[in-house]
Amino acid sequence: EPEVTQTPSHQVTQMGQEVILRCVPISNHLYFYWYRQILGQKVEFLVSFYNNEISEKSEIFDDQFSVERPDGSNFTLKIRSTKLEDSAMYFCASSPRPAIIRNEKLFFGSGTQLSVL
Amino acid sequence: AQSVTQLDSHVSVSEGTPVLLRCNYSSSYSPSLFWYVQHPNKGLQLLLKYTSAATLVKGINGFEAEFKKSETSFHLTKPSAHMSDAAEYFCVVGFYNTDKLIFGTGTRLQVFP
Incomplete structure (x- = not known):
């Protein structure tokens, strides 16, 4: 079965830094999403994206x-200035x-497991 | 309000015995219902989904779920657990007016030999 791939699997950053999480969706899919799961909490919806718009x-x-969606294959999530509470597993x-x-x-x-220090 | 509740955070069974993972939802409308599984270091994989064609839904790896509207439940079962079933299981609910899927808190299934 085709897969969604995410890179990196782990990312460590300092508070206040920008991070970009990358995803390659399945090639013929048109709708894209980010979810996150803070340790010990529920998986939460962040955003859905279609036709280059949220x-x-x-x-x-x-x-x-x-x-x-910078090109035909990647879908990215950027966090401009990371906070400690952004530490979570991010799912595309x-x-x-x-x-x-x-x-x-x-x-x-x-x-992608994001750890903000 | 729309919500989903997984009643057990951990379930432990012996290999070869039945599995029951419980899920209840709250909704004013008929929701979309799914069970996803997450094995360590893997993505969330769809086990099964309710399609309204039948109240008993068969999924992959021998899992089934029964939709009971009167009880607002969608419990996941398997007649005989296998060691490879050890994973985190999520009951997930979708609603007609939003892209957002609502996840339960997850149930960690342990299978002992």
Whole structure:
């Protein structure tokens, strides 16, 4: 089965630094997502993205966050000035149709563990 | 309010015995329902999804889930656990008016020989 790939698997950064988390969605998918899981907490939705625009974002996704599809294959999440509380596992996902369609399956990557020191 | 509750944070079973992972949801509408599994250092993999064609849904690796609207439940079962089933299992709910999937807190399944 095709896979969503995320790099790096682990990222360590200093508080206040910018980080970019990278994802390669499945090639024929059009809808892209970021989720995160803080240690011991639920997996939380951050943002959905389609046609080079944010479709939906959560209250977590503030001005410190941005997403981009810089070329035909990558989908990135940028955190401009990282905080300690940004430490989490970040999951990228993609789907051929939007998640809002009933029972649409999302394909998730294995995640990037971000540690902010 | 829309929410999902996984009633057990940890479940331990012996190999060859049945598995039951419980999930309840709260919604004013019929939601989309999924179970995802996460093995160590792997992505979230879809086990099964409810499609409204049948209340009993069969998934991969011998797992099943039964949708019970009256109980707002979507419990995951497997007749006979295998060592390779040890993983974290997430009940996930989607709603008609949002891209956002809501995850349960997860249930860690341990399988003992």
